[in-house]
Amino acid sequence: MLERLREGSATASFNRWAGFHVVRAVEGECELRMAWRPEDMGQYSGFLHSGMIAALLDTACGFAAATMAGWSVLASQFSMNCLAPAVGDEFVAIGRVVKLGRRQIFTSGELHAVRNGEPKLVATATTLLVSTA
Amino acid sequence: MLERLREGSATASFNRWAGFHVVRAVEGECELRMAWRPEDMGQYSGFLHSGMIAALLDTACGFAAATMAGWSVLASQFSMNCLAPAVGDEFVAIGRVVKLGRRQIFTSGELHAVRNGEPKLVATATTLLVSTA
Amino acid sequence: MLERLREGSATASFNRWAGFHVVRAVEGECELRMAWRPEDMGQYSGFLHSGMIAALLDTACGFAAATMAGWSVLASQFSMNCLAPAVGDEFVAIGRVVKLGRRQIFTSGELHAVRNGEPKLVATATTLLVSTA
Amino acid sequence: MLERLREGSATASFNRWAGFHVVRAVEGECELRMAWRPEDMGQYSGFLHSGMIAALLDTACGFAAATMAGWSVLASQFSMNCLAPAVGDEFVAIGRVVKLGRRQIFTSGELHAVRNGEPKLVATATTLLVSTA
Numbered sequence: 001m002l003e004r005l006r007e008g009s010a011t012a013s014f015n016r017w018a019g020f021h022v023v024r025a026v027e028g029e030c031e032l033r034m035a036w037r038p039e040d041m042g043q044y045s046g047f048l049h050s051g052m053i054a055a056l057l058d059t060a061c062g063f064a065a066a067t068m069a070g071w072s073v074l075a076s077q078f079s080m081n082c083l084a085p086a087v088g089d090e091f092v093a094i095g096r097v098v099k100l101g102r103r104q105i106f107t108s109g110e111l112h113a114v115r116n117g118e119p120k121l122v123a124t125a126t127t128l129l130v131s132t133a
Numbered sequence: 134m135l136e137r138l139r140e141g142s143a144t145a146s147f148n149r150w151a152g153f154h155v156v157r158a159v160e161g162e163c164e165l166r167m168a169w170r171p172e173d174m175g176q177y178s179g180f181l182h183s184g185m186i187a188a189l190l191d192t193a194c195g196f197a198a199a200t201m202a203g204w205s206v207l208a209s210q211f212s213m214n215c216l217a218p219a220v221g222d223e224f225v226a227i228g229r230v231v232k233l234g235r236r237q238i239f240t241s242g243e244l245h246a247v248r249n250g251e252p253k254l255v256a257t258a259t260t261l262l263v264s265t266a
Numbered sequence: 267m268l269e270r271l272r273e274g275s276a277t278a279s280f281n282r283w284a285g286f287h288v289v290r291a292v293e294g295e296c297e298l299r300m301a302w303r304p305e306d307m308g309q310y311s312g313f314l315h316s317g318m319i320a321a322l323l324d325t326a327c328g329f330a331a332a333t334m335a336g337w338s339v340l341a342s343q344f345s346m347n348c349l350a351p352a353v354g355d356e357f358v359a360i361g362r363v364v365k366l367g368r369r370q371i372f373t374s375g376e377l378h379a380v381r382n383g384e385p386k387l388v389a390t391a392t393t394l395l396v397s398t399a
Numbered sequence: 400m401l402e403r404l405r406e407g408s409a410t411a412s413f414n415r416w417a418g419f420h421v422v423r424a425v426e427g428e429c430e431l432r433m434a435w436r437p438e439d440m441g442q443y444s445g446f447l448h449s450g451m452i453a454a455l456l457d458t459a460c461g462f463a464a465a466t467m468a469g470w471s472v473l474a475s476q477f478s479m480n481c482l483a484p485a486v487g488d489e490f491v492a493i494g495r496v497v498k499l500g501r502r503q504i505f506t507s508g509e510l511h512a513v514r515n516g517e518p519k520l521v522a523t524a525t526t527l528l529v530s531t532a
């Protein structure tokens with residue numbers, strides 16, 4: 001499972017650029033990690049850019065879906081709440097399948113910012129994926 | 134207005150990396166453009182990565198808010214609908230302020246993929262920003 | 267079109283209770299009106315209850331979808347922004363189809379509160395409907 | 400806590416009409432129950448109307464927020480995923496505070512349909528509330 005997700009992730013040029021690393025995968029759940037790079041990932045205050053927050057959450061959710069439904073799924077809807085400024089040395093995104101339907105997959109995700117080894121929940125998201133098969 | 138947004142955008146390392154270009158700005162509205170780069174912006178099917186879609190929409194909405202409320206605002210909530218695969222040579226994001234409140238700013242955004250000069254609506258979003266002042 | 271929507275609406279017991287009235291319908295667009303009733307539609311401050319706001323927006327969006335795709339659709343995702351307290355004698359909800367896909371329909375809606383004849387935008391929403399056929 | 404929420408709920412005419420019953424409340428969490436009434440709560444297929452689903456989720460989330468922040472809060476953003484048709488004799492909504500900030504409160508909610516004593520998760524939601532004080 002872990003290997004298949006890592007291979008899938010490696011085919012996405014953005015994931016390679018960002019350095020997304022799949023560290024854990026079981027059926028219906030996936031965990032990604034990414035190291036902070038101030039030189040190309042920041043917004044105007046120097047926090048992690050909202051696009052990177054969304055990318056981490058959406059990818060973790062999509063990979064959680066892929067553990068149950070394969071790769072022929074695309075996110076149609078993405079909804080994200082930013083609870084606190086995303087400041088850390090490393091970011092950990094966890095995605096989970098909430099409901100696997102015949103046509104649709106509902107997932108939820110959490111993003112933690114890790115600072116001096118301490119994780120802090122900074123954003124949550126839900127995605128709705130639809131089968132493209 | 135345009136100059137202030139371009140200067141603001143230049144302070145964000147992610148925006149510089151992505152090549153976001155502010156092409157139009159009036160009170161309550163902003164338009165961004167970005168050239169497609171397959172080598173570091175793609176998802177696993179070679180379309181524009183959802184994180185880049187979110188980044189363009191959230192930034193255009195945030196800049197629209199900044200035209201009315203300055204830079205001391207942060208997005209708390211972001212909701213995005215992906216209508217079609219984001220495939221194009223260039224992407225154009227337009228953000229608009231829907232309601233400027235005392236504590237909150239509601240915005241909406243559209244993302245168009247341009248292919249051979251033809252724009253196509255590929256995603257929409259709404260953001261809710263809160264004053265940090 | 268108008269007659270078919272009115273007949274469809276009449277089959278929903280909640281719509282009858284609430285007094286939803288379909289006043290306009292063209293392909294991809296629908297307008298609903300509802301009179302305010304303080305005795306059973308209020309939240310704790312006496313504004314229109316969020317559930318009624320959601321019901322009006324979701325129904326207008328669903329009817330807009332029904333003008334193009336018939337009744338075999340169900341809303342999977344609903345996202346709503348409440349811009350201002352919903353205070354009025356009458357409420358007008360307008361739903362529009364943004365994108366009709368093969369499997370999915372994306373819509374958006376606006377809710378206006380009418381007070382002494384003056385409409386005011388109080389909420390917006392998007393819905394994602396999926397074919398159940 | 401339970402008494403204060405029941406008194407607050409009783410001031411909302413919609414909650415009285417719907418028969419919302421607060422069955423549990425601790426700091427940051429609240430549980431509501433409502434009996435199904437086919438004669439005035441149904442959509443066109445006879446399932447619970449989306450407006451009622453939204454009302455239950457939004458109210459449970461709002462009450463969870465009220466356990467920590469009092470009544471001077473209003474929901475600005477509401478996002479809901481409908482996982483399955485809402486069919487049951489009774490509905491149970493649980494709201495939880497995810498993050499209590501100075502200006503904003505983030506909550507999440509779950510709606511279960513109970514049929515012959517068996518609960519089933521049919522919808523989830525998040526709300527973002529803002530202090531009106």
